[in-house]
Amino acid sequence: MIPFNKPYCSGRELDYIKEVCGSMTMSGNGDFTKRCHAFFEKRYGFRKCLLCTSGTDALEMCAMLCDLQPGDEVIVPSYTFVSSAIAFLREGAKVVFADSGASNPNITVDTIRPLLNERTKVIVVVHYAGVACDMDAIMALAEEHHLLVVEDAAHSIDSFYKGRPLGGIGHLGAFSFHETKNINCGEGGMLVVNDERFVRRSEIIWEKGTNRAEFYRGMVNKYGWCDIGSSFLPSEFNAAFLWAQLEQLDDIQGKRLRIWKIYDSILRGKVEEKSVQLPEIPSYATNNGHMYYLVCPTLEFRTRLMAFLKEHDIQTTFHYLPLHSSAYYKDQFRGEPLVHCDHYGDCLVRLPLYYELSDEDATRVAQLVLEGVNG
Numbered sequence: 001m002i003p004f005n006k007p008y009c010s011g012r013e014l015d016y017i018k019e020v021c022g023s024m025t026m027s028g029n030g031d032f033t034k035r036c037h038a039f040f041e042k043r044y045g046f047r048k049c050l051l052c053t054s055g056t057d058a059l060e061m062c063a064m065l066c067d068l069q070p071g072d073e074v075i076v077p078s079y080t081f082v083s084s085a086i087a088f089l090r091e092g093a094k095v096v097f098a099d100s101g102a103s104n105p106n107i108t109v110d111t112i113r114p115l116l117n118e119r120t121k122v123i124v125v126v127h128y129a130g131v132a133c134d135m136d137a138i139m140a141l142a143e144e145h146h147l148l149v150v151e152d153a154a155h156s157i158d159s160f161y162k163g164r165p166l167g168g169i170g171h172l173g174a175f176s177f178h179e180t181k182n183i184n185c186g187e188g189g190m191l192v193v194n195d196e197r198f199v200r201r202s203e204i205i206w207e208k209g210t211n212r213a214e215f216y217r218g219m220v221n222k223y224g225w226c227d228i229g230s231s232f233l234p235s236e237f238n239a240a241f242l243w244a245q246l247e248q249l250d251d252i253q254g255k256r257l258r259i260w261k262i263y264d265s266i267l268r269g270k271v272e273e274k275s276v277q278l279p280e281i282p283s284y285a286t287n288n289g290h291m292y293y294l295v296c297p298t299l300e301f302r303t304r305l306m307a308f309l310k311e312h313d314i315q316t317t318f319h320y321l322p323l324h325s326s327a328y329y330k331d332q333f334r335g336e337p338l339v340h341c342d343h344y345g346d347c348l349v350r351l352p353l354y355y356e357l358s359d360e361d362a363t364r365v366a367q368l369v370l371e372g373v374n375g
C-alpha cells in the first residue's frame, strides 16, 4: 500500500526534545523558538516571525491585527481550507468568497475585482500547492483600494514569486507546520509580519495581550496587560522538533521536488488528450514540491481514476470542498456561481508525495495513473 502522505522525521527531533527536557525553559519563546525565528528572518528576510501552535492560529493573529470592524468585508478564496475563512469570521467580518482562475486554483485580480466595494478591508490569498498568486497585480489592486493583503502561505515554505519569498510579500503571512506540509512539527505554524506597523502589536497578541516579550529583551522593567491577545506561542518542545526539520530543509525540498519531477516527466504530454490538466507553474512562480495533482475532466472520471488506483493499493485524495457551498455556509452565500472553484472541487486529485516515497514507487504510481487515465 502506498499511502497518500507519511509524516517525516529527519532524525534529530528526539535529541533536541531531550535538550529541552534538561533545560530551564520548556514553555514558549526559549532558545529553540528564537533559533526558528532567526532561521526564517535570515534566510528569507522576513521582518518578524512568531511561531504559533498552528497555521490556523497564525491566521487568527493576522485577522486580529487587521483590526476589523462590524460590516467590514474580507475576500477569501472559496477553494481553500476552512481556517482561511474562519479566522476572519471570528473577528466579526463578513467573508466574501472569490473564484479560482482557469489555469490553477489561485484567485486572480479578475476574480477579486468584481467583489470589491467600500466595505472591503482585506484580501486573503492562498498560494495553492506552493505556487504563487500573481502578487504584483494583487498588491497593486490592494494599494489602489487601501486594502491589507494576508498571504495564507500554508503550502508555501521556500517558494518564491519573482525571486521574493512567499509569505513575505503581503502585509502579513501565515505558514503551517501541520504533518501534511513540507516541514512539520505535528501541529504548528508561524505568523510573518512584513509591515512595520504591526510588529509591536503582533508580539503582544502572541503573549496573551502582555508586553512580556519586551520585558524578556530588557526593554521594560515590568510587564503587564496592554491589549487583547491569546496564548498563540508553542512550547519549546514543538520548536525543538521544528528546528530538527528546518536544519534539513534543503534535503527535504530536494527530495520532494525529485518526486514531483518523476510524476511530471511521466505524465506531461500523455494525459492532456484525455482532457486531464496538470499543474501549471507560471513563469513568475517557483515550485516547492508541496503537491502533485491532476484535474480530471469530470467528477465521474476522477471517481473512476481514484478507484482504479485504490485497487492497485495507491491512496490518492481529492482536496478542498468549496467553502461557499459547505454545510455551514451555503445558506448565506449570495454571490455569482464560482465555476472554476466548483470544477477543482469535483475534479482535482492529489498523488502521494512524501519524503520516503522511493523513485520506484513514484514511477509505479505515475505509470498506473497513465493506465487509469487511458483505461
Ligand SMILES: *Cc1c(COP(=O)(O)O)cnc(C)c1O
Pocket (backbone or CB within 6 Å): 054, 055, 056, 057, 080, 081, 083, 084, 126, 152, 154, 155, 175, 176, 177, 178, 187, 188, 189
Ligand atoms: C493546512 C492549512 C491551513 C491550516 O493550518 P493548520 O496548521 O492545520 O492549522 C490553513 N490554510 C491552508 C491553505 C492550509 O493548507
